Amino acid sequence: MHQQDRELRLALQDYARRVPEHAALAAGYAALLDEPGNDPFARSRLSGHFTGSAWLVSADGRRVLLTHHRKLGRWLQLGGHADGDRDLAAVALREAEEESGLTGLRLPTAAIFDLDCHWIPERGDVPGHWHHDVRYVVQAGADEAFVVSEESLELAWRDIAGIAADAQAEESMRRMATRWLERRIP
Numbered sequence: 001m002h003q004q005d006r007e008l009r010l011a012l013q014d015y016a017r018r019v020p021e022h023a024a025l026a027a028g029y030a031a032l033l034d035e036p037g038n039d040p041f042a043r044s045r046l047s048g049h050f051t052g053s054a055w056l057v058s059a060d061g062r063r064v065l066l067t068h069h070r071k072l073g074r075w076l077q078l079g080g081h082a083d084g085d086r087d088l089a090a091v092a093l094r095e096a097e098e099e100s101g102l103t104g105l106r107l108p109t110a111a112i113f114d115l116d117c118h119w120i121p122e123r124g125d126v127p128g129h130w131h132h133d134v135r136y137v138v139q140a141g142a143d144e145a146f147v148v149s150e151e152s153l154e155l156a157w158r159d160i161a162g163i164a165a166d167a168q169a170e171e172s173m174r175r176m177a178t179r180w181l182e183r184r185i186p
Contacts, residue, residue: 004086005033008134015112019179025115029132040132041082048117048130052091053079054138055113055176056100057160061139064160064177065100065146068153071123074170075158077135080151092136100155101147105138113137114179116172135176 009030016026029050038045055077056065066075080095082088089110096105114135122128146155163169164177 002086008086008088009033011110011112012115015115018111019114022115025117028117029115029134032132039084041086042084043081046127046129048132050082050088051079051131051133052082052085052088052095053077053133053135054092054096055135055180056096056102056105056138056140057180058140058144058157059142061180062160063157064163064180065096065102065140065144065155066158066173067099067151067155070151070153072120073153075156075173076170077173077176079133079135088134089136092134093138096138099149099151101149102140102143102145104141104143106141108137108139110136114172114176118172137180 012026012030016023032040032048032050041050043049057063065078067078068074069076078096078099079092080099082091085091089107093105093107096102112134116133116135118131118133120129120131144157148155160177160180163173164181166174
């Protein structure tokens with residue numbers, strides 16, 4: 001077993017302790033590490049694989065940078081495929097940098113902020129599959145001037161309290177906004 005797999009397993013246990021309503025989900029993620037066969041960190045594992053995402057908050061902690069995702073057509077947090085990288089916090093940070101063009105981003109903690117397992121529909125020759133998304137808090141520096149990447153239709157800083165109160169927002173977005181406002185992170 002890789003050292004980073006052990007670290008992820010410990011992080012999942014810590015998350016389950018802090019967010020008991022997600023204990024079964026965290027256990028399922030840990031079980032994915034034990035499944036024989038294809039690497040769960042590679043997108044070639046078509047039954048499902050790990051992804052890393054960033055809850056990218058402004059320096060003052062009141063706003064989050066969201067992407068209007070080009071392929072999915074929804075407002076979501078930044079993130080993407082691990083592509084073999086077993087350090088999902090590093091994946092989240094890298095994806096945030098690549099998708100926003102922001103510099104000076106930092107991970108204030110390596111603790112998992114949220115987990116979300118969601119279905120990705122078939123697209124072209126890639127069949128539908130599950131993303132086992134592991135989400136981390138990433139914090140912006142003073143410069144908030146982003147650059148829209150080819151993965152996004154647009155980017156926007158959004159008020160976190162507004163997302164928490166928006167009944168039309170994706171359930172996982174409301175959950176993360178509420179968790180952030182409650183500061184249910186270490």
